[in-house]
Amino acid sequence: MANAQQQAPTANTKTVEQFDAIVIGAGVAGLYQLYCLRKLGLSVRCFEDGSGVGGTWYWNRYPGCRFDSESETYGYSWSKELLQEWDWKEHFSGQPENEQYLNYVADKFDLRKDIQFNSRVKSAIFDEKANRWEIELESGQRVRAQFLVAAVGILSARYMPPFEGIDSFKGESYHTSRWPKEKVDFTGKRVAVIGTGATAVQLIPIVAKEAGHLTVFQRTANYCAPLRNGLVSPETQNEWKATYPEIHKKCRETATGFTHDFDPRKAMSVSKEERLALYEELWALPGFKKWLGNFRDIMTSREANEDFAEFVRNKIRVRVKDPVVAEKLVPKDHAFGAKRIPLESEYYEAYNRDNVLLIDIKETPIERITPKGIKTREKEYEFDVIIYATGFDAFTGAITQIDIRGEGGQSLKDYWAEGARTYLQMQIAHFPNLFLAISTAFGNYPVCAEMIVEWITDCIRYIREKGLKSITPTPQAEEAWVEHAAELAEGTLFASGNSWFVGANIPGKKRVFLLYANTVPAYRKKCAEVAAKGYEGCVLQ
Ligand SMILES: Cc1cc2nc3c(=O)[nH]c(=O)nc-3n(C[C@H](O)[C@H](O)[C@H](O)COP(=O)(O)OP(=O)(O)OC[C@H]3O[C@@H](n4cnc5c(N)ncnc54)[C@H](O)[C@@H]3O)c2cc1C
Secondary structure, three states: OOOHHHHOOOOOOOOOEEEEEEEEOOOHHHHHHHHHHHHOOOOEEEEOOOOOOOOHHHHOOOOOOEOOOOHHHHOOOOOHHHHHHOOOOEOOOEHHHHHHHHHHHHHHOOOHHHEEOOOOEEEEEEEOOOOEEEEEEOOOOEEEEEEEEEOOOOOOOEOOOOOOOHHHOOOEEEEHHHOOOOOOOOEOOEEEEEOOOHHHHHHHHHHHHHEOEEEEEEOOOOOOEEOOOOEOOHHHHHHHHHHHHHHHHHHHHOOOOOOOOOEOOOHHHOOHHHHHHHHHHHHOOOOOHHHHOOEOOOOOOHHHHHHHHHHHHHHHHHHOOOHHHHHHHOOOOOOOOOOOOOEEOOHHHHOOOOOEEEEEOOOOOEEEEOOOEEEEOOOEEEOOEEEEOOOEOOOOHHHHOOEEEOHHHOEHHHHOOOOOOOEOOOEOOOOOOEEEOOOOEOOOHHHHHHHHHHHHHHHHHHHHHOOOOOEEEOHHHHHHHHHHHHHHHHOOOHHHOOOHHHOOOOOOOOOOOOOEOOOHHHHHHHHHHHHHOOOOOEEEO
């Protein structure tokens, strides 16, 4: 197998290599983007910060990391051969297998030869005269291309809270999204986990069983729902392989890119008994069905939402033995789904263990990290290990960490100072030939990412076939899109929570709803219409 690192130019090289396109990131989106552009006949170089492919599934190696999407709907849909060759072991596959899968894809389609690993892109400057993007890596290496695709991930820029004294801690510290490749041994250790989002919820039950003592620092109680994972039987595997076209068709048709679809009825239009019966039925099923197979107005009507939220709260109360602890774990300050619903396996039972303590940091805030552990307003706790499950600077973080400069030297970071602005979530006015291959649709990520990558590929094909040099959305089209996206968000409860959906987890970040609150089919249709009208809303030259 070709080793891209050996073939790649050495750092600080004087020659500036030229490509048709540069892709930043070798996760689910970047790998497919590389494949598509290469198939189009373009010379492409992909730059990846990590030492391997996988993106999310390369970096997040913490114990318990796995899909909340059903495995058979998360895998790529674009290669029949791949679909027949790959066997998923679990219904909600774990990180090691997901990483293996993406490595398998990279090898099967010989993608590695065009990927340069351990290569963090520092800046991307648009040269207006030459109509080229010039990127510079942290190593100093520079490369130029006509098209730049940022497949840098929606949840890839890790967030570390700026706790005072963070570097003074003498024990081991880990951020879940930069987990070491070697196993971390918690046996007999005093461990702290800061955060109780989707990642922590996967991690906590496992660490609780291994550690001598575990202290969880919770800011917000979440509505966690049972994952109900299991091994995939050979019969199910064969059934998937025989019906992949139907599975993918369904995923393309549903609102959120899953096989689950909302119940067309409004919650309050049916009797209390019927509602409860549906809730119980959904609760017993695996995955996000209890969210995305629920009544259709669950994310738009406060009354419908509260009805289900109360059902979930009672499910939590039943599982946690100590009523005081249970009440701390019961979310009361946001709507169900206004924050990403974590799916869990034995999460609440972890708090029934004698070696697990829950600290509500709204009651007793963390004041600082000390050499020995964590000091809250109340007392100092001593630890051997601190795990930061503190999430990401979502959507904009990985993009604005790169110094991107468009027309007239305009900095993207400045341009987005009052909130991210895009056209179709993929392009930005004043930044020609720059594409964001990041899915901001609410739903099953790869389903929408495939659509986005294919749209970008078609757009680049169009520009080349027409002999054009560049495409840039007009400021007016961008403004209309921003307004349209904001209007959609206002009609839902998504934007109502203090979540990463609105950037609320990052101090000082302008609160703007970062996802696109439309259904995936409606999003696809809008993008297709723009393309069919010769990229309406864009200046092509
Ligand atoms: C723990 C976790 C679990 C998740 N589970 C699910 C799930 O079950 N279902 C679902 O639909 N989604 C899930 N997601 C969302 C997930 O991020 C997407 O499903 C998908 O993996 C994103 O793929 P991507 O290629 O867009 O981005 P990523 O996988 O994040 O890849 C982006 C890559 O870009 C690289 N990069 C970024 N900046 C630079 C730079 N400046 N220079 C060079 N390289 C750079 C990064 O190193 C990274 O490898 C999960 C996310 C997390 C964090």
